[in-house]
Amino acid sequence: MTKTVTDVVCPFCGTLCDDLEVVVSDDGKKLFEVYNACAIGAEKFLHSQAADRLTRPRMRQDDGSWKEISYDEAIEYTARMLADAKKPLMYGWSSTNCEAQAVGSEIGEMVGAVMDNTATVCHGTSLIAVQDIGIPSCTLGEVKNRADRILFWGCNPAHAHPRHMSRYSIFPRGFFTGKGHTGRKMIVVDPRPTDTARIADVHLQIEQGRDYELLDAFRVAFKGEKLPDVVAGIPKEKIYEAADMLKSGRFAIIFFGMGVTQSLGKNHNIDAAIAVTRDLNEYTKAAIMPMRGHYNVTGSGQVWGWLFGFPYAVDLSRGFARYNPGETTSNDLLRRGEVDAVFVLGSDPGAHFPFSSVKEIYNLPSVAVEPHETPTTEVCKVHVPVAFVGVEVGGCAYRMDNVPIETRKVVEPPEGMLTDEEFLDRVLARVKEIKGV
């Protein structure tokens, strides 16, 4: 027999859907089916059941092969590595719960690590822009219940956040939005003809790397001032039309993604996008929100915010917290050879960092705490498989609008497997012993 667990929270992307239903065996040891999730989310649950899943830590041998080791040995290696290092990098923290993040932060504080999360290659630029100009934002329910002007800039939720449009932004019928998508106008700014752009009322197919110009042009258009005939590849008539569409709404929202945070201009683009939102508030109500990727990258920024005061790139190596993106960010540290050990949890830099950074990880003492086999685990000295957060253990995660939701445990992890938090707790205890505190 089976049973169905309801209200399950999906630990994949920042949309953090919490309406999944998962069918598990009566004894809670096997997971069979996942309902309501998108294809990516469902796969994450089902993948926990893979027959070839690693269940014990392993250490790279001199000849390049793996040797299985015990958790105790893995804890000893990790604690020694961190305690002996002058300036270890503790990276990732985006696919785990806030409790693990808090314990990891305590370890980082004790060993003088640099704490960095995946925002460093994603929305870190947005965080910098927010420090420049602030951010008028809202929860996704405000979008659902009020918004009638939706702008997606440099993001493609149809593929990256598959249920975003149906749950929050385009299709749902909310309190003041009873007509659903027919009551909403949708604008997409993207150089690519994406599946998101295909359903938009207006697609501004911008020249790549010209986001700043177009954002500025919107500010000019709001004021009814003169524009050149073409800005960023868009005829001025289309810009005026889109600007009027935004101004004439009751509630406008801009969602933006890595197409604008990591292209030419970076944080300056986001400065401009937030300025556009501020300007819109002179005429109507407007908000802006980054489309955060990992399901709990937002949470790691929150945890470090309250513990250290900075959302990413936190250098604790001097005994107090410093923050200087460009200096204390992971890739800059790795490529300058400034760190002497690398600890990765809840992320895959091996797949997403430049090759020069990955090579540096390969050359350093390194530990990857990760349920899957990934490009990162391939270059690390020790790989510690752990239980899947949100599948095999619960814990707090923050949605892209900063709303914290408690993820659920739906199935037992393979016997004897530790969770992120349990592993970190034991590393912390061992580090304390080594440091004599």
Added chain:
Amino acid sequence: MAEYLIKNGFVFDPVLGIKGDKADVAIKDGKIVETNALRAPEVIDAAGKTVMAGGVDIHAHVAGPKVNIGRNFRPEDKLFTYKPGRGIERMQGGFSVPTTIRTGYNYARMGYTTVMEAAMPPLYARHTHEEMRDTPILDQGAYPVFGNNWFVLEYLKNHEIENTAAYIAWLLRATKGYAVKVVNPGGTEAWGWGLNCENVHDPVPYFDITPAQIVKGLIEANEYLGLPHSMHVHANNLGNPGNYTTTLDTFKLSEGIKPNSKFGRDQVMHHTHVQFHSYGGENWGNMESKATEIMDYVNSHDNITIDIGQVTLDETTTMTADGPFEHHLTELNHLKWANSDVELETAAGVVPYVYSPGIKVCAIQWCIGLELGLLAKDPMRVFISTDHPNAGPFIRYPRVIKWLMSQEAREQQFNAFKHKDKVIEATNLAGIDRELDLYEVAQMTRAGPAKALGLAHMYGGLAPGMEADVAIYAFNPNAPYAPDDIETAFLNAEHLFKTGVQVIRDHEIASNGNKRTLWVNARVNENPQVMRDVKEKFLRYYTVTLNNYEVTGHHYLPNPYVIEVDATQ
């Protein structure tokens, strides 16, 4: 647990009525006890020193989403303020929005042991609890906001008090909240459309209810339940010249309502940071103090308590659930603005602000706060606060105490104002020569707020049976002192006990304490209508499911202290 005997201090305790006499305080098993109940106590020599109960802060923004926005979007707030960890002390940073670790330590250093988080958006309750969990030493609770909540607006439109009460009880349990907080009633919902409610009769768009109906209804629902604390309000029209009439209109909504609470409070309305609500004039040019009119009302109505919201003349970070106000402020000072509207419930804004002694309006604000404190006839109903961090960081409380205790200190500050004469003309402070004594300070920072919170049986005094929260300051009230000696002493407690644990020893943090989270579990009769409404709203309008809404679990409240209220009838 260890026993302590604090000997020969000058004790100031409004609960026992001790006004600076030499007395001994005995601690055993986390409680204050009679001195003869001790067997082999560790003796703390407090001769020549001031002894008080641990401080109680009734209103501060110290944990939760908007506080963390303030931290994360102001790296400059950490500049020159970081302190490395040492021994059991973890690293600490930030000035106006300190890290949670510093929040706990700094309150302890000032001799405070209980701090209430003043505004918790219900949907973000987990975040607030996580931050409180990581704030060492202090006992804390958080007030969920109700004044713009769609359930409340719909029930109170028809004056459905019983339903409102049942919903309050449900939400307090779901969020593990402590009290009913109201911020800019109706105005913050209007902010969902970029609008505001500017006075108590300004209707809320769509919902067809006025702020007056919301405030009065929530007072009645609060008394229907008999909660420990009263309804706690930040009225409409904050921070605008001429707003004192709105404040008086709000006060008047409490008239004729008597407290119904077994927890010993006498008020039915606590109005917070009244300094921001006591302005006369029509514009910033002729803005003036109306503290006299405000305090005339407060002094003659004993079912109201207030806290002052003293401006401390610092660079700080304003943050409030009054969304439209923060937008107004960023238009005024052109500094960065964060806003966060929360579905069906509330909103929040955050804007940095510099209260400069060179600006006339800031100096007038400074005067108004002190006037409120100095015109108070009953210090058990008027409390010291800075609405941290809105009017200034909490770490300035000792400075506020100095100003209230010393006319000389006030004159020094007057002389530092650029527009001294204009400021004196627009205010009453220069003509007030009252200097508070330490007993009155203990009323305003200990016994008064504890009583208003319905926690007089635990906090704010040194009577046997109460929690052993005791602060010892290196301050001899009977020896000559300069005004700055007051600030120095109250900034730096020599010893502090929290529930019987010595957390500060010889001015150093000696323990991370035994922090507790207070919440109120109000039991009401089953109410199928409210539960049906809750289910429907979650199904149709919230973006989280009902089953994922309630805060449960050890990692949010590792050490809860539940106050039970029985409102079943």
